Amino acid sequence: MKFGMYTRGASETAHHISLIEMPSLEQAEAYFAGRKQMTLAQFREICLVREIKTSTKTLLYGNR
Secondary structure (H helix, E strand, C coil): EEEEEEEEECCCCCCCCCEECCCCCCHHHHHHHHHHHHHHHHHHHHHHHHCCCCCCCCCCCCCC
């Protein structure tokens, strides 16, 4: 599964900061916390990790 790291600011747009492929959400959070050199609790206060769904549609399908 693919996961993205986002900041927890309401004033920012919802674009991911970084992407990673991991088997679970917990592993993705631990990975991103380690990259930021933070504890898991510190990381969860300022960042959010969400699963990114990949679309199976190609450009030929358009928005259908």
